[in-house]
Amino acid sequence: MSSAKRILLIIGGGIAAYKCLELIRRLKERGHHVRAIMTKAAHHFVTPLSVGALTNERVFTDLFDLDDEHDIGHIRLARDADLIVVAPATADLIARMAGGHADDLATAVLLATDKTVLVAPAMNPRMWLNPATRRNVTQLRLDGIRFIGPADGEMAERGEAGPGRLVEVPELVTTIEAALAPATAKCGPLAGRHVIVTSGPTHEPIDPVRYLANRSSGKQGHELAAAAAHVGARVTLITGPVSLPEPAGVHVVRVVTASEMLEAVKASLPADMAVFAAAVADWRTAKPNAEKIKKSTSGTPPMLNLIENPDILKTIAQSAKDRPKLVIGFAAETLDVLAHAKKKLKSKGADWIVANDVSPATGIMGGDNNAIHLITGAGIESWPEMSKADVARKIIERAAEQLTAKRTAAE
Numbered sequence: 001m002s003s004a005k006r007i008l009l010i011i012g013g014g015i016a017a018y019k020c021l022e023l024i025r026r027l028k029e030r031g032h033h034v035r036a037i038m039t040k041a042a043h044h045f046v047t048p049l050s051v052g053a054l055t056n057e058r059v060f061t062d063l064f065d066l067d068d069e070h071d072i073g074h075i076r077l078a079r080d081a082d083l084i085v086v087a088p089a090t091a092d093l094i095a096r097m098a099g100g101h102a103d104d105l106a107t108a109v110l111l112a113t114d115k116t117v118l119v120a121p122a123m124n125p126r127m128w129l130n131p132a133t134r135r136n137v138t139q140l141r142l143d144g145i146r147f148i149g150p151a152d153g154e155m156a157e158r159g160e161a162g163p164g165r166l167v168e169v170p171e172l173v174t175t176i177e178a179a180l181a182p183a184t185a186k187c188g189p190l191a192g193r194h195v196i197v198t199s200g201p202t203h204e205p206i207d208p209v210r211y212l213a214n215r216s217s218g219k220q221g222h223e224l225a226a227a228a229a230h231v232g233a234r235v236t237l238i239t240g241p242v243s244l245p246e247p248a249g250v251h252v253v254r255v256v257t258a259s260e261m262l263e264a265v266k267a268s269l270p271a272d273m274a275v276f277a278a279a280v281a282d283w284r285t286a287k288p289n290a291e292k293i294k295k296s297t298s299g300t301p302p303m304l305n306l307i308e309n310p311d312i313l314k315t316i317a318q319s320a321k322d323r324p325k326l327v328i329g330f331a332a333e334t335l336d337v338l339a340h341a342k343k344k345l346k347s348k349g350a351d352w353i354v355a356n357d358v359s360p361a362t363g364i365m366g367g368d369n370n371a372i373h374l375i376t377g378a379g380i381e382s383w384p385e386m387s388k389a390d391v392a393r394k395i396i397e398r399a400a401e402q403l404t405a406k407r408t409a410a411e
């Protein structure tokens with residue numbers, strides 16, 4: 001990374017706090033300036049002495065330390081940073097952030113900042129999966145807070161495994177530097193436009209350890225978001241669970257279920273254009289089981305009571321208020337691709353449908369290439385197979401032309 005940045009690291013009170021020492025070393029090695037705030041609980045896991053020795057700065061801990069308030073203060077701490085990183089973020093710290101608390105230095109700084117905040121959670125998997133934490137994380141994502149992790153794996157407690165580990169330091173460094181990267185082109189055919197893209201699958205919980213999902217990788221959606229940002233758009237990418245890096249210069253909102261995706265799309269409106277590339281699960285269980293469903297002794301499998309998920313594309317395309325000027329849907333088909341896709345154009349109320357054959361033999365779902373048919377009011381175009389990045393660039397190019405034509409027609 002060429003230019004040094006100022007990173008404010010907020011260290012929460014979790015066992016993973018020791019990884020922060022390594023994180024500080026790696027960030028300093030790469031030329032960044034790191035300042036640290038430790039919560040009271042963090043002192044149980046690392047000492048201010050070791051954090052201070054590595055940052056080469058005093059370590060901030062107390063909101064009511066008059067000296068601190070006098071010579072620096074929480075407002076300046078928030079303002080002097082290019083990026084705020086919370087690692088490890090405990091369930092309690094996340095809850096206090098979501099509630100807008102400001103009763104210690106860490107939360108006061110987080111409430112006072114207008115800078116990008118990147119949160120790296122670390123906690124017991126049951127705490128991460130608890131509905132209260134899920135709610136808090138969804139709220140923070142809607143508020144524009146970015147998350148990295150947690151990773152899946154063994155926990156420090158014996159016999160505990162699942163999502164809850166702090167992501168490893170190299171991944172943290174990459175994500176921090178991506179968040180610090182200057183926004184991509186502020187000029188280009190989509191400059192001044194807001195574009196919403198949905199991407200990836202959704203996961204619909206059955207019980208705390210099982211879910212309904214599909215094979216979507218999110219590659220096409222993420223490429224579309226990157227392509228729109230590349231030509232100047234302000235992009236909000238709303239993605240289900242995927243293991244792809246966040247495209248540079250894109251605001252990413254991570255969700256899990258179809259209902260969360262719909263809420264996130266609504267919260268991101270208004271937009272000039274929306275592209276619905278996500279493979280949204282059509283159904284969810286009416287009421288996910290609070291505990292893991294056990295096998296019955298009789299061998300009878302459980303009955304899943306499924307209900308239909310909201311249709312996000314249809315809801316937005318047919319809404320009277322805030323409908324984006326250009327609404328683009330996808331049609332993932334395995335049979336009669338064109339006939340089904342033409343029907344979807346009408347039934348959903350989209351302006352365009354990008355249809356593709358997702359039969360396993362095509363290798364499109366999860367693969368790097370795509371062969372699409374673009375269905376518009378004017379007819380059908382069948383494009384030759386190309387990379388998903390090229391498909392994205394071409395769709396965005398066409399969409400920019402269309403938006404410009406609409407603007408010219410309206411003038």
Ligand code: CTP
Binds near residue numbers: 277282310313314332
């Ligand atoms: N879509 C959506 N919300 C849903 C289902 C689908 O927004 N609950 C969107 C997809 O993002 C895509 C389009 O609708 O842009 C078509 O999705 P697809 O899975 O092909 O079709 P479905 O509407 O699910 O219909 P079917 O499963 O019967 O093909």
